[in-house]
Amino acid sequence: MVTLTADRAPAERQVIYRHGLAVRLTHWINVLVISLLLMSGLNIFNAHPRLYWGQFGADHDHAWLWLAHGFPKWATLPHYRDLATARRWHFFLAWLFVINGAAYWLIGLINGHLRRDIVPTRADLAPGNLWRSILDHVRLRHPVGEAARRYNVLQKLAYVAVIGVLLPLMVITGLSMSPGFDAFAPWLPGVFGGRQSARAIHFITANLIVLFVIVHLVEVVLAGVVNELRSMITGRYALPSGEH
């Protein structure tokens, strides 16, 4: 723990070492890999821009979502219609995503990061604390001083949802769409209600991840871009003082 004069702070602000190297590295690899996975995924989606529930689904079956024009080309990788190239990108990136995610999980379990920083404590989940945290968020009020050393409970729950549910769900629903993997685990698509349901859930989950990223970026901006960015690059984070 080091004390430095933080940028433009009238009083001295305490600087703590917030993010370990593994967290920072896997975070930025995820930023790149998930962005490109999303873009190549949209290109793949555009090859058949309809979603179904159940085991099968094609032109003559009922689609619950049908984007006649698909997603705009500027949002896709490559940014022209090319299913073969988009697939090659997507599956290459999927390997990086799985390896990166597995490294994060493994290191986080071993060094206690997940238990210490991410999983909410009993006190976090007390109704009074939850309610207070909700009010703080609604009022765009961020923890200051000592309270800012730890993630707040809503933040922890959001990270648990993304790290524990949404990201693994992307891999599992993705594998459910593979006819090869399905022969290895014939029960897998059934967990989601069939291969087309798995494809729909893959799409919905991707949307939820995008939603998380938007909220995450808004929070970064509200909490102080420079400080937040620095903490995810160098690990050093200045505890916000009271007059925020």
Add this chain to the structure above:
Amino acid sequence: MGLLTRRGLIGVGAGGLLVSGCDRLTNAPAVQRLIGHGQDLSLGAQRLLLSGQPLAKQFTAAEISPVFKVNGSVDPGTEAYHALLADGFATWRLAVSGLVLRPDVFSLTQLKAMPARTQITRHDCVEGWSAIGGWTGVQLAHLLGLVGVAPGARYIVFHCADNLAGSRDASGLYYESIDLVDAFHPQTLLAYAMNGAPLSVGHGAPLRLRVERQLGYKQAKFVMRIEAVSSLAGIGRGKGGFWEDRGYEWYAGI
């Protein structure tokens, strides 16, 4: 708010750079080679997982799609094909040649007289849609047993009647290939019937390949000739199939 707006603009600008940068990257040969390694990993992983030759899931008759989408070639459309179709494929012959010990030709009647297998499976198109259908045919393993695979044969190539590229020469003819691991899988069929009826033109009459555990483009329709080869080089553009020659993976397990 000013900060937000400025950030937003920077974000959009960076996004634009990223997008155009990606396309330049996509087209660079070194990047193509790099991301191609993902395919090698996928093939290796799937071969490992499927080393016990498990069967693709089979469904019940009640789960069959009401309408099985016709995709790719709807009709080969050539005079030769229509002549075969006109007499119910009575004069059609399946030639089995290449690296086999006893090259032979088979009529549709002969194929139908062989031990038959019926399986209701899910067909997954590379585009993303799925359809469930029932297929009846002769196991490729049975046919290969009759002609005998010669030493050195590594792939079985299926030559088709449809010219999907619409070319005037033979370069646009559909073809596909699988290796012996898939060729001898019990669910790999030369199917002549679908959902209990003779194969329709749209679904590949008189004979189509069913190689379950792989995507739709491997399920070659209008099969005219089967060839056992040691290498895929020299066939089409050398990548092992019509769509493979156009950038798609040869091993279509994902």
